[in-house]
Amino acid sequence: MASSPSTSPAPQHRPNTAFRALRGHLSPGEFAANVRRSAREIGEQVSCDARYIGRVESGEIRCPNYAYERVFLHMFPGYSLTDMGFAPRESVRGRAARTRGARAGGQAPQQTTTRCDDPTHPQLPPFTDHPDSPGLTEFPNCPEYDEESDVLRRAFMTGGPAALAAASFGGTAPSAWAARPVPPASAARAHVGDAEASAVENAVRRIRLLDDRHGGAGLYRQATGSLRAAYGMLDAGTHRRSVTDRLHAGAGELAISVGWLAHDSGRYSDARSHYAEALATARVAQDPALEAHAFCNTAFLARDAGRPHEAVRAAQAGQHAAKNLGSSHLLSLLALREAGGWAGLGDRAGCRQALARAQHLFAKGPSDNDxxxxxxxGEAELEGLEAQCWSALGMWDRAADHAERAVRLQNPHFTRNRALFTAELASDLAAQGEAAQAAAAGSRALDFLGPVQSTRISAMLGAAAERLRARRREPGVAAFLNRYAATA
Incomplete structure (x- = not known):
């Protein structure tokens, strides 16, 4: 059934011919590989692919985010973003930036919505920030909420299944999802295509970005709405195999991402269900990369949930699925998951062997197949996961050494991991008897709480606080315990 035309004009993109000229004779895929290699040269990590390059060259991305900006400036010394055909950042910032400007005395922009006369077509509310959602204004000092938000806002407001897939990060209240059904198969089938598959993929990226900054506790409820919509599209079916394959991969990755938010929030049964859903999707789609990812997260969850035998088996199954994918770093991470299982079993020999294998694979370096x-x-994650293994084995001095290296090496972008490794360091130092140092590390970890909401991190700090209670009279300990009590 056809919908009526939108009352708002369709967005017009002006092709970025300057950036296209910089690509030269390289294909979009080859140029994307160069971008990833250049990022690694300066310690950045970007997931650039041919689709991203196409979005830049079409003008859909008018200004890159800060990570890409640093990479492009490194690739083309002497060029500014304007020389590369990008618009000034302040001219493309989205509603969050404009809202802050309005609060400072400026005029807030008028909102437009897409209307549809078909009652079976899902309707989206205006693009607003709901007080119950971790939307664009809850963390106003984080610039990534502004970047590319013009593109995201259009995806949220165009209606149809694509909007359903992305709406949970467009400011829709969690309660609204409960009342909004996935469209009937007949309605969805008429609309599911490349745009909807892209919306699912973008929802996955958005969840990962927000989790890197803020942890899973504040995001989980909203993300489940996107997951329901993605699987609703799969159930509706598509006319093209390429779209079906993308939806399977996207929905599976989305299930893993939502499962991780549940995991990080302490909702272990929910996480296990989402990971199992992703694994089933991988098996149906015969997608070994998705299968390896699902087993990787399942192993991590099993370790945290006190099922170390399952952690070892899941990690080994993941290694089997990943053996032909050409990614040494993926195999390294899976070996670390196995090491965590052996540590939970108290098997030092098995843990050491898995850690040695992880380090050997990591030393082979990143590749375009990652x-x-x-x-x-990266190296910080390698150190942090090894610290957790030694901690589980009760080898506190070794655990603290690795945790300290993890804190020092961690990229500032990954705020949640900085908080995690700092909390790990505090707990290990407290167990080692270094009360003053543990209190100092614990206080630094508390500084992250607020922007970061993670049950796992809070539990680590709780363990450190419990170990320090008997040492309250030592320097800094009482101050840390009082701060922790107020936060808890």
Whole structure:
């Protein structure tokens, strides 16, 4: 059934011919590989692919985010963003920036919505920030909420299944999802295509970005709405195999991302269900990369939930699925997941062997075959996961050494991981008997709480506080315990 035309004009993109000229004779895929290599040269991690390059060259992305900006300026010394054909950042910032400007005395922009006379077509409310949602204004000092938000806002407001897939990060209240059904199969089938598959993929990226900054506790409820919509599209079916494949991969990755938010929030049964859903999707789609990712997260969850035998088996199954994918870093991470399981079993020999294998694979370096979701995996993560293994084995001095290196090496972009490794360091130092140092590390970790909402991190700090209670009279300990009590 056809919908009536939108009352708002369709967005017009002006092709970025300057950036296209910089690509030269390279294909979009080859140029994207150059971007990823250049990012690694300066310690950045971007998941650039041919689709991203196409979006830039078409003018859909008018200004890159800060990570891409640093990479492009490194690739083309002497060029400014304007020389590369990009618009000034302040001219493309979205509603969050404009809202802040309005609060400072400026005029807020008028909102437009897409209307549809078809009652079966899902309607979206105006693009607003709801007080119950971790939307664009809850963390006003984080610039990534402004970047590319003009593109995201259009995806949220065009209606149809694509809007359903993305709406949970467009400011829709969690309660609104409960009342909004997935469209009937007949309605969805008429609309599901490349745009809807892209919306699912973008929802996955958005969740990962927000989790890197803020942890899972404040995001989980909203993200489940996107997941329901994605699987609703799969159930409706598509006319093209390429779209179906993208939806399977996107929905599976979305299930893993939502599962991780549940995991980080302490909702272990929910997380296990989402990971199992992703694994089933991978098996149906015969997608070994998705299967390896699902097993990787399942192993991590099993370790945290006190099921170390399951952690070892899941990690080994993930290694089997990943063996032909050409990513040494993926195999390294899976070996670390296995090491965590052996540590939970108290098997030092098994843990040492898995850690040695992880380090050997990591030393082979990154490759273009590394999955996009592994952008967090660098030397800091390697050190942090090893610290957790030694901690589980009760080897506190070794655990603290690795945790300290993880804190020092962590990219500032990954705020949640900085908080995590700092909390790990505090707990290990407290167990080691270094009360003053543990209190100092714990206080630094508390500084992250607020922007970061993670049950796992709070539990680590709780363990550190419990170990320090008997040492309250030592320097800094009482101050940390009082701050922790107020936060808890």
């Amino acid at each position: 999955p996009e979701w592994m952008s967090f995996f």
